[in-house]
Amino acid sequence: MRGINITISVLIASAILGYLMAFIAGLCRLSSNVFIRKATGFYIELFRGTSLIVQLFWLYYAVPMLFDIQLGSNWLVGVIAIALNYGAYMSEIVRGSILSVAKGQTEAATALNMSSFQRMRLIILPQAVRMMLPEFGNYLIQMLKATSLVYLIGMNDILYYGNILRSNDLSQAPTVYLLLLVFYFILALPIIWLTRKAEVISKKGVAS
Amino acid sequence: MTEPIVTFQDVHKSFGDVEVLKGINLDIKPAEKVAVIGPSGSGKTTIIRMLMTLEKPTSGDIIVDGKNLWKMDKNGQLVDANEKHLREVRGDIGMVFQHFNLFPHMTILENCMTAPIHVKKENKQTAKQHSIQMLEKVGLGDKLDNYPSQLSGGQKQRVAMARALVMRPKVMLFDEVTSALDPELVGEVLEVIRDIAKEGEMAMILVTHEMDFALDVADKVLFLDEGVIAEQGTASEVIEHSSNERLQSFLKRFRA
Amino acid sequence: MDNWSWEIFFDAFPVVLEGLGITVGLTLACYLFSLIFGFVWTFLRRVPFKPLNWIVTWVMEFIRSTPPLVQLFFIYFAWPMVPVVGMTLSPFTSAVLGLGLHFSTYIGEVYRSGIEGVDKGQWEASQALNLSTRQKWLKIILPQAIPPTIPMLGNYLIIMFKEVPLASTIGVVGILHMANSYGAQYWAYLEPLTIVAILFLVLSYPSAILISKLEKRMNRRFDKKETLNSSKGATT
Ligand SMILES: Nc1ncnc2c1ncn2[C@@H]1O[C@H](COP(=O)(O)OP(=O)(O)OP(=O)(O)O)[C@@H](O)[C@H]1O
Numbered sequence: 001m002r003g004i005n006i007t008i009s010v011l012i013a014s015a016i017l018g019y020l021m022a023f024i025a026g027l028c029r030l031s032s033n034v035f036i037r038k039a040t041g042f043y044i045e046l047f048r049g050t051s052l053i054v055q056l057f058w059l060y061y062a063v064p065m066l067f068d069i070q071l072g073s074n075w076l077v078g079v080i081a082i083a084l085n086y087g088a089y090m091s092e093i094v095r096g097s098i099l100s101v102a103k104g105q106t107e108a109a110t111a112l113n114m115s116s117f118q119r120m121r122l123i124i125l126p127q128a129v130r131m132m133l134p135e136f137g138n139y140l141i142q143m144l145k146a147t148s149l150v151y152l153i154g155m156n157d158i159l160y161y162g163n164i165l166r167s168n169d170l171s172q173a174p175t176v177y178l179l180l181l182v183f184y185f186i187l188a189l190p191i192i193w194l195t196r197k198a199e200v201i202s203k204k205g206v207a208s
Numbered sequence: 209m210t211e212p213i214v215t216f217q218d219v220h221k222s223f224g225d226v227e228v229l230k231g232i233n234l235d236i237k238p239a240e241k242v243a244v245i246g247p248s249g250s251g252k253t254t255i256i257r258m259l260m261t262l263e264k265p266t267s268g269d270i271i272v273d274g275k276n277l278w279k280m281d282k283n284g285q286l287v288d289a290n291e292k293h294l295r296e297v298r299g300d301i302g303m304v305f306q307h308f309n310l311f312p313h314m315t316i317l318e319n320c321m322t323a324p325i326h327v328k329k330e331n332k333q334t335a336k337q338h339s340i341q342m343l344e345k346v347g348l349g350d351k352l353d354n355y356p357s358q359l360s361g362g363q364k365q366r367v368a369m370a371r372a373l374v375m376r377p378k379v380m381l382f383d384e385v386t387s388a389l390d391p392e393l394v395g396e397v398l399e400v401i402r403d404i405a406k407e408g409e410m411a412m413i414l415v416t417h418e419m420d421f422a423l424d425v426a427d428k429v430l431f432l433d434e435g436v437i438a439e440q441g442t443a444s445e446v447i448e449h450s451s452n453e454r455l456q457s458f459l460k461r462f463r464a
Numbered sequence: 465m466d467n468w469s470w471e472i473f474f475d476a477f478p479v480v481l482e483g484l485g486i487t488v489g490l491t492l493a494c495y496l497f498s499l500i501f502g503f504v505w506t507f508l509r510r511v512p513f514k515p516l517n518w519i520v521t522w523v524m525e526f527i528r529s530t531p532p533l534v535q536l537f538f539i540y541f542a543w544p545m546v547p548v549v550g551m552t553l554s555p556f557t558s559a560v561l562g563l564g565l566h567f568s569t570y571i572g573e574v575y576r577s578g579i580e581g582v583d584k585g586q587w588e589a590s591q592a593l594n595l596s597t598r599q600k601w602l603k604i605i606l607p608q609a610i611p612p613t614i615p616m617l618g619n620y621l622i623i624m625f626k627e628v629p630l631a632s633t634i635g636v637v638g639i640l641h642m643a644n645s646y647g648a649q650y651w652a653y654l655e656p657l658t659i660v661a662i663l664f665l666v667l668s669y670p671s672a673i674l675i676s677k678l679e680k681r682m683n684r685r686f687d688k689k690e691t692l693n694s695s696k697g698a699t700t
């Protein structure tokens with residue numbers, strides 16, 4: 001099966017970039033600077049309010065026309081679209097988890113004279129991340145499903161090769177697509193398993 | 209006469225329209241043990257939280273070891289303190305909370321070690337050594353690698369004390385540290401406080417409802433009522449020989 | 465920004481707008497399908513027969529964790545080739561089945577959480593009152609299970625609205641399809657795609673706000689109930 005490496009590399013890259021965006025945007029939403037808060041809010045609402053496939057096409061077709069730039073490869077366009085979209089969704093999880101760490105934790109850390117940065121890094125984030133894990137797992141599956149969209153911007157991923165097989169021999173279509181679905185499911189299984197583990201972990205070690 | 213370590217000068221505090229503290233004046237000498245008593249809502253916690261810089265006074269000055277907590281000097285003018293100033297001044301103060309507030313994601317040893325390492329920049333080995341010493345002192349030397357969720361309330365509160373003590377504060381604040389505990393666990397915590405008190409060097413402010421305990425350890429008792437210090441003196445003066453009527457009726461409830 | 469043309473924008477706008485009816489219609493059709501089929505999942509999972517529960521759980525998991533795009537292709541391209549049961553479906557019908565089925569697995573979870581959220585005492589109480597199964601569900605369980613799920617169900621309507629443009633890949637002529645074919649015809653993608661984005665934003669953002677308001681209201685009501693219960697527990 002060809003195209004697997006594209007599907008997987010898009011997944012890994014967009015997951016890393018997406019989580020990064022989630023943390024950046026989530027923390028910015030909690031900033032004391034009004035401008036940063038508003039600007040991040042705009043980004044989040046923009047990407048949550050329109051749909052991923054529209055964003056993908058927009059980045060692919062419209063952005064080069066608008067700014068006369070090429071975003072490099074299709075691969076990069078796909079990764080950026082998926083990461084920005086799910087980063088926006090997940091930033092709300094980051095924000096919510098940080099806010100739900102008990103106030104007493106911040107106060108205890110202050111009483112130990114930690115700086116606001118130390119409080120965040122040593123006390124709040126480690127607890128908040130535990131709360132985020134299960135949702136992060138769920139979104140990883142969403143991102144896995146979203147990788148199939150890169151086919152639509154001309155990438156030769158697994159779906160592309162599947163479609164070629166199908167057009168070569170129409171009667172093979174059911175087998176081909178079923179195999180594709182099974183392939184995605186096999187990729188999803190470890191994520192599902194990890195997510196369930198994460199749910200157990202997140203129930204421990206958090207003061208709320 | 210020695211300089212006071214903590215001074216309150218006409219400190220007021222309002223929450224919204226409600227004035228909770230209406231002019232607190234107070235001197236605490238180094239190593240002095242002060243018990244604060246008073247009815248619920250009289251502002252005991254608020255006093256302690258302002259001293260810990262968790263709450264900002266509406267007006268007045270709080271001075272700790274010669275440094276004004278909430279105001280700093282800027283080009284010869286006193287302005288509101290910023291985070292940097294607060295960090296410089298609150299190093300002298302430690303606090304134990306009513307609800308422990310241990311860090312649930314760390315073992316009890318880590319609970320104690322983290323601040324010395326990151327705040328005081330002690331090297332890891334020293335910090336660990338001090339923390340173990342402190343935890344042994346509060347009777348938890350055998351629980352170093354346990355997580356807070358595996359401890360009883362009394363044990364948690366003792367960890368919280370060790371955690372505050374390793375920072376070697378000059379003033380230690382206790383806010384009703386036994387009132388969230390099951391009655392049978394109160395004794396072990398008070399015992400530890402008594403030990404710390406005997407060692408001397410540190411000033412202590414204890415908000416408490418345990419009158420016998422206050423009589424035992426406190427050099428001075430303050431009775432806080434309706435936003436002012438209504439009565440103060442030695443423990444026996446305030447608790448046993450005062451003629452203040454409201455204090456009498458307050459004490460009666462605890463003696464019953 | 466020199467490449468932006470208002471002329472094209474206003475030229476493309478009515479063209480794209482023509483697809484809106486289909487997009488919204490498809491959203492509603494998919495939603496309806498998944499609301500109904502969600503019940504089927506929930507019901508199947510409650511049948512007191514372990515192997516069936518197990519199979520249903522994994523089938524749901526399978527549908528939920530594989531891409532709806534591939535599922536669409538399966539139904540549109542492959543279904544007609546399936547022996548015996550296979551038949552050719554129109555793009556619209558395929559989309560309703562594909563997306564509806566995909567999201568019904570999520571909706572089924574929502575129903576389940578609603579039912580599990582009903583206090584255990586309520587089941588026991590209806591037992592004690594000797595209600596029939598039908599009465600128990602209609603009078604006691606569902607009236608309590610449904611309201612808390614309404615905001616979640618509303619959220620899924622918005623999510624599905626944003627997922628529906630997938631159907632343009634099998635030829636459903638919604639707004640995205642109109643925009644793409646306009647783009648291909650005049651080699652001007654920027655404006656029509658921007659119009660699509662604006663339409664999505666304009667329709668989904670206010671609804672999202674509406675739903676989060678609704679959710680807050682419900683939470684408050686729920687919280688009140690909880691504190692009431694706990695204070696009751698404390699006194700007895
Ligand atoms: N953050 C706050 N916002 C508004 N009001 C507050 C806040 N903190 C305290 N108060 C009010 O200030 C008053 C004093 O509170 P404080 O907690 O200092 O009392 P206390 O003497 O410690 O009482 P207790 O014995 O119940 O602990 C109370 O009426 C309380 O409701």
Ligand SMILES: [Mg+2]
Pocket residue numbers: 252253254383384
């Ligand atoms: Mg108090």
